[in-house]
Amino acid sequence: MEMDPQCVPCLIRRVLFEAEEAGGGKSVEAVCNASRTLGKLFGPGVCSATVATQVHRETYELLGTDDPYARLKRKSNEVALSIYPEAERLVQRSKDPLREAFLCAVVGNVLDFGISTGYDEPTKLRAEFKHLIAEGIGHDDTDKIRRALKKSRRVVYLADNCGEIVLDRLALGELSKFEAHLTLAVKEEPILTDATRKDIRGLGIERLVDAVVEAPGFAVGVDLDSLHGPFGRLLRDADLVIAKGMANFESLSETDIAPVAYMLRTKCEPVSRSMGLPKDINAVKLFTRRPKT
8 A cells, every 4th residue: 555644643653652662761762763764765656564664663673672562462362352252152143153253353453552543552442342343344245255265275364463363263263164274374573563473372273274374574564575485475375365454455455466355444544545445444345456555
């Protein structure tokens, strides 16, 4: 996705948030450095995810940490685990378990810190869960995805945030009922609150899928350079890629990989506009070709 001017203040807010979370009194230095980097990189045609990756790489180095969100990641998983039994009952009682599981997984995507969504504390998900479920899926391509799954031999599920990954268990459980080989991709390196292999340990996710792989590198979304190697072949060989979260859309929309089913909350205007969707809805949207962004 091409970077939008609205992405600039969003990134600055995120840098400030993680600097304050990390402590050490480097908030001013971090914001100044991020501002300089954005001044150099932002311009027509640049990918928002690529710029965000560089900004966060420099911020982590400046703060002297490789995981400033460690506390929030643990708390997010704890909160999601407390909600999970209720979400599981919703899926079990639903006339369409796949659709309900997708909804629960998308609701988990509201957890995103430092971008003024109102969900800067994981406990907010517990408080708002029923309300978010009641909204339903604002754009719903579940039936199209179901038809694609019935014809698929290989499916790759790109995970996103901690907390959210707990509710992804419901979607992965429903996906495992199809005959396709199911691969879950988590992050190789910590970035933001994205789930790594360490973060999913003990959640019982591994038994729901045929393989767990690590998306290479330090990257917001998918590292575009990694698509020239084995990870790119994994995605291109898949009959269907299911991608959680806005960052995966921002990066994958720059590529030839398709079809991709995006499951996310449209939390910002640039992403919702690029996807052709309203802002602040639960969305399950299938792109059979590269979207025009």
